[in-house]
Amino acid sequence: MGTGRAAAILLAKELRLEFRTRELLTGTVIFVLVVIVLFSFAFDPTSADSRRYGPGLLWIAFLFAGSLMLHPSFAREQTNQTLDALRMTPVSPFAILLGKMLANFIFLAIAEAVLVPVFAVLYNVPLGGVAGRLALVLALGTLGLVITGTVFSAVSAHARMRELLLPLLLLPILAPLLIAAVEATAALFAEQPALDPTWLTFLGGFDIVFLTASWLLCDFLLEE
Amino acid sequence: MKRLSISVLAAALIFFAGYAALFVAPDESTMHAIQRVFYVHVALWSAMYTALTIALIANVAWLATRQMKWDWLGVSAVEVGVVSCTGGLATGVLWGKPAWGIWWTWDARLTTAFILWLLYIAYLLLRGLLEDPERRATLSAVFGIFASLDAPLVYVSNRLWRTQHPAPVMFGGDNSYLDPTMAKVLVVCIFAILPVMIFVLVDRYRLERMRHEAEELRLAMEDRTEEANRVVTRSTA
Numbered sequence: 273m274g275t276g277r278a279a280a281i282l283l284a285k286e287l288r289l290e291f292r293t294r295e296l297l298t299g300t301v302i303f304v305l306v307v308i309v310l311f312s313f314a315f316d317p318t319s320a321d322s323r324r325y326g327p328g329l330l331w332i333a334f335l336f337a338g339s340l341m342l343h344p345s346f347a348r349e350q351t352n353q354t355l356d357a358l359r360m361t362p363v364s365p366f367a368i369l370l371g372k373m374l375a376n377f378i379f380l381a382i383a384e385a386v387l388v389p390v391f392a393v394l395y396n397v398p399l400g401g402v403a404g405r406l407a408l409v410l411a412l413g414t415l416g417l418v419i420t421g422t423v424f425s426a427v428s429a430h431a432r433m434r435e436l437l438l439p440l441l442l443l444p445i446l447a448p449l450l451i452a453a454v455e456a457t458a459a460l461f462a463e464q465p466a467l468d469p470t471w472l473t474f475l476g477g478f479d480i481v482f483l484t485a486s487w488l489l490c491d492f493l494l495e496e
Numbered sequence: 497m498k499r500l501s502i503s504v505l506a507a508a509l510i511f512f513a514g515y516a517a518l519f520v521a522p523d524e525s526t527m528h529a530i531q532r533v534f535y536v537h538v539a540l541w542s543a544m545y546t547a548l549t550i551a552l553i554a555n556v557a558w559l560a561t562r563q564m565k566w567d568w569l570g571v572s573a574v575e576v577g578v579v580s581c582t583g584g585l586a587t588g589v590l591w592g593k594p595a596w597g598i599w600w601t602w603d604a605r606l607t608t609a610f611i612l613w614l615l616y617i618a619y620l621l622l623r624g625l626l627e628d629p630e631r632r633a634t635l636s637a638v639f640g641i642f643a644s645l646d647a648p649l650v651y652v653s654n655r656l657w658r659t660q661h662p663a664p665v666m667f668g669g670d671n672s673y674l675d676p677t678m679a680k681v682l683v684v685c686i687f688a689i690l691p692v693m694i695f696v697l698v699d700r701y702r703l704e705r706m707r708h709e710a711e712e713l714r715l716a717m718e719d720r721t722e723e724a725n726r727v728v729t730r731s732t733a
Contacts, residue, residue: 444611493638495634
């Protein structure tokens with residue numbers, strides 16, 4: 273079975289599993305909402321200040337939410353040893369990883385789609401004109417987040433203290449992504465919004481580098 | 497005997513380097529005596545980069561060959577790297593305050609150093625939390641490779657960021673000009689710290705190997721005890 277088709281089937285499985293209970297999605301959305309509210313106490317959310325600090329806070333909220341939300345990705349597979357079952361199917365390890373990455377991307381994307389408008393309203397940042405471009409920046413950044421996060425979820429699934437270990441492994445790795453995403457978003461929050469090509473290229477490069485690395489190392493991630 | 501002579505040689509080199517740094521190197525015009533920490537500082541960073549390069553090679557070699565010795569080398573190199581990094585950061589901070597008036601700044605090099613420090617501490621924590629030796633070796637090797645990939649990206653992103661938002665000029669432009677005597681003393685210091693680093697690395701490697709052998713023996717002993725118990729119960733039943 274080809275990698276693409278296998279990944280699509282596994283993606284469908286992940287989505288079906290999640291949409292039965294929607295607990296992960298709901299939890300993530302509420303968590304980001306709480307973080308956004310708490311951030312409002314960190315500075316006075318006037319429109320000018322929100323434009324300056326908003327991108328950073330938004331991305332930190334997504335990073336924290338992501339590192340919590342990505343943990344069940346492989347931890348779930350431990351309970352009934354379903355990962356062994358997956359390994360025994362005739363699909364490539366990369367397909368398993370890819371299916372989970374895509375599923376996590378969709379979950380985070382849904383959370384972001386809900387929360388960015390909420391943020392715009394609560395912090396008085398007009399985002400109507402830049403919606404499409406903002407979606408592009410969010411997509412590239414989230415892609416980097418889920419690629420590395422899914423890989424490290426596989427790494428930390430076998431360790432003790434995995435809930436703490438995943439953010440510990442993930443957040444330092446994502447430092448360049450955070451810089452790039454915040455700068456690209458800040459360019460869109462500015463008075464004269466513009467898409468910054470440098471940072472977009474950097475984000476794209478980051479995604480490609482880590483996707484390639486996970487493709488090369490996927491066998492080792494999923495082995496017995 | 498060989499170990500003793502190597503350690504004596506390394507110690508002699510360190511003393512020689514220390515003497516050179518304190519007395520042979522000329523006094524720097526603006527910072528005077530405090531500038532001499534530069535020799536320790538740069539030596540520690542070179543030790544760190546060497547150690548982390550060895551770690552990357554060991555990580556890839558483990559995944560390619562599955563020989564346990566690469567795992568032992570990997571963890572030893574990372575530990576030496578973390579210690580060198582801590583030393584480098586500490587000497588940097590201590591030098592920064594009297595020299596530039598600030599403890600820290602978030603430029604490309606310092607940020608990369610800090611992130612590397614965090615990443616390799618995370619590597620050591622990961623190892624501590626994984627129990628099965630083979631799985632521990634594999635997963636930490638994967639993480640180590642990701643960490644090595646990330647380091648240049650951190651540097652580049654910070655560089656790009658800081659040129660867009662120019663930071664307050666605190667650095668007088670290091671590496672602009674280095675007095676020849678200073679350069680020679682620096683090279684001596686770097687070559688003095690490398691044997692020490694390798695000495696510690698080899699010791700740590702041996703420790704890891706011995707731990708592994710002790711573990712194998714313990715498991716073999718458990719098997720034998722189990723075997724013996726089975727024989728006893730069979731004969732008495």
